Amino acid sequence: MSSSTSLPVPTATTMLLSREASSIDGSSTMKGGVRIGGRIIEVDDGSEGGSVVIRDKTEPAERRINFYDILYAEVTAEGVFTIDYVTTTKTKATPQRIELRTDQDDRKAAEETAKRILERAYGDSPLHKRLLILINPFGGTGAATKIFNTSCLPLLQASRSNITVQSTTHSGHATEIAKDLDISAYDGILCCSGDGLPHEVYNGLAARPDAKKALQTIAVAQLPGGSGNAMCHNLTGTGSPSLATLSIIKSTKQPIDLVSITQGTRRIISFLSQSLGIVAEADLATEHLRWMGDTRFVWGVMQRLWRRQTWPCELAVKVSVEGGVEEVREHYRKVHAASQDVRAEELAARLRSEDDLGEGEGLPALKYGTVNDPLPSDWELVPHPNMGNFYAGNMAWVSADALMFPASLPHEGCFDLVTMDGTLPRMEALKIMGASENGKHWDMDHVLYRKVLAYRIVPTEREGYVSVDGERIPFERWQAEVHHGLGRVWARGAVYQNAGV
Numbered sequence: 001m002s003s004s005t006s007l008p009v010p011t012a013t014t015m016l017l018s019r020e021a022s023s024i025d026g027s028s029t030m031k032g033g034v035r036i037g038g039r040i041i042e043v044d045d046g047s048e049g050g051s052v053v054i055r056d057k058t059e060p061a062e063r064r065i066n067f068y069d070i071l072y073a074e075v076t077a078e079g080v081f082t083i084d085y086v087t088t089t090k091t092k093a094t095p096q097r098i099e100l101r102t103d104q105d106d107r108k109a110a111e112e113t114a115k116r117i118l119e120r121a122y123g124d125s126p127l128h129k130r131l132l133i134l135i136n137p138f139g140g141t142g143a144a145t146k147i148f149n150t151s152c153l154p155l156l157q158a159s160r161s162n163i164t165v166q167s168t169t170h171s172g173h174a175t176e177i178a179k180d181l182d183i184s185a186y187d188g189i190l191c192c193s194g195d196g197l198p199h200e201v202y203n204g205l206a207a208r209p210d211a212k213k214a215l216q217t218i219a220v221a222q223l224p225g226g227s228g229n230a231m232c233h234n235l236t237g238t239g240s241p242s243l244a245t246l247s248i249i250k251s252t253k254q255p256i257d258l259v260s261i262t263q264g265t266r267r268i269i270s271f272l273s274q275s276l277g278i279v280a281e282a283d284l285a286t287e288h289l290r291w292m293g294d295t296r297f298v299w300g301v302m303q304r305l306w307r308r309q310t311w312p313c314e315l316a317v318k319v320s321v322e323g324g325v326e327e328v329r330e331h332y333r334k335v336h337a338a339s340q341d342v343r344a345e346e347l348a349a350r351l352r353s354e355d356d357l358g359e360g361e362g363l364p365a366l367k368y369g370t371v372n373d374p375l376p377s378d379w380e381l382v383p384h385p386n387m388g389n390f391y392a393g394n395m396a397w398v399s400a401d402a403l404m405f406p407a408s409l410p411h412e413g414c415f416d417l418v419t420m421d422g423t424l425p426r427m428e429a430l431k432i433m434g435a436s437e438n439g440k441h442w443d444m445d446h447v448l449y450r451k452v453l454a455y456r457i458v459p460t461e462r463e464g465y466v467s468v469d470g471e472r473i474p475f476e477r478w479q480a481e482v483h484h485g486l487g488r489v490w491a492r493g494a495v496y497q498n499a500g501v
């Protein structure tokens with residue numbers, strides 16, 4: 001499917017209010033609000049987050065709509081004052097509309113009010129975002145197209161976003177699209193998919209001659225249309241397609257660190273995670289158990305925990321934050337505080353001025369070389385014969401039910417590494433895996449949680465699984481290093497949702 005931009009006004013529950021109460025008083029601007037189409041519209045900056053209050057003479061009850069829930073406000077060519085908004089539950093956002101007919105007396109006030117509402121409803125978030133939507137029709141249970149059309153599209157249309165929708169037709173298609181994209185024509189790419197498509201998009205942008213510019217121009221986000229929707233949970237705090245859409249509509253372009261992986265002669269960009277050991281295997285070696293649904297992962301973990309399986313390797317780490325969990329917590333709080341209430345554009349400018357991404361528009365050079373280069377002189381390859389779980393992460397949530405890296409922040413110039421022995425007593429290992437559901441494992445005994453700039457890992461067995469952003473790569477040595485603020489995401493702040501230490 002490939003359709004483009006100009007979109008009809010959404011199907012929404014429409015409330016067309018008549019003018020029967022139009023003679024509330026003679027003037028259009030009045031204390032506490034503006035008279036439009038027989039109603040009094042008040043833009044209330046005072047209440048939490050702000051809202052629009054609609055009063056009716058005949059109906060004393062107020063209708064109050066939070067700015068966050070407002071998708072658009074305008075006076076149409078036909079003179080109808082319109083507010084598109086959503087009503088929300090914990091699992092769903094449903095589009096609604098209010099329409100009030102104006103006449104020459106109140107049109108100007110209506111236009112000014114609509115403008116004010118829009119300013120307040122969007123704040124720094126750009127209006128009319130130009131978005132390319134990529135849908136993986138085979139994502140998850142194959143429902144991504146239906147999810148998009150029923151839950152996401154109506155909100156994007158109501159917000160008057162400029163969208164182009166395209167389905168991927170083969171594996172690697174999203175990489176090709178991002179590689180050839182006219183980056184002056186779009187603000188971002190929304191992937192209605194699992195984490196596989198965002199991974200492809202970042203790698204497509206990274207494969208261009210103007211990679212750095214493209215990665216800093218095109219902000220990526222995810223609408224949950226796959227089996228692993230970690231990006232969506234991190235950035236929007238929900239797995240609900242309509243609530244995630246609302247969140248993205250109200251988001252700004254935020255910088256995010258990306259990680260370069262070198263393996264053999266390849267260089268891959270990772271936005272989410274890299275793993276070897278129990279988690280990688282429980283995910284990638286249980287594909288044949290897909291019929292089990294989400295249980296297959298738990299089953300995979302339990303089997304390996306029971307066997308007290310190990311994945312011997314050698315590991316060299318370039319640590320970013322020296323010390324233990326207290327120092328990591330202090331780092332988190334410091335970076336978090338420094339990015340609070342800073343406008344996204346300011347943040348990006350600040351990052352550019354501190355820039356350690358180097359000159360030019362291309363992909364930044366590797367500071368620590370590739371996996372084929374001699375080990376940097378201050379690194380040491382340490383044997384880990386009992387490695388049970390090697391997990392490096394750039395976002396806090398690695399799935400909807402695993403807050404593996406609670407201390408992770410989008411742009412901190414480092415990423416998080418969790419390592420654990422596979423020889424732990426079974427009950428200990430089980431306790432740790434259970435605690436990772438809500439990030440409580442990170443400072444437990446037997447868990448080593450570090451902030452790193454780079455690492456090299458050399459598996460010493462011949463066969464196994466390595467996962468990068470949930471995708472399998474060869475079971476061979478690889479090296480990783482972070483690039484501070486190289487990418488962009490659509491997010492509502494400089495933190496991951498429902499994370500933190």
Ligand SMILES: Nc1ncnc2c1ncn2[C@@H]1O[C@H](COP(=O)(O)OP(=O)(O)OP(=O)(O)O)[C@@H](O)[C@H]1O
Pocket residue numbers: 136137138139140141168169170171172173192193194195196197200225226227228229470471
């Ligand atoms: N039309 C297509 N046909 C086949 N594969 C595709 C198509 N579009 C995308 N893909 C591939 O599907 C893979 C998985 O995509 P995605 O992450 O969106 O879904 P998912 O259901 O979460 O997947 P998985 O659980 O297998 O990781 C990606 O690697 C992508 O290359």
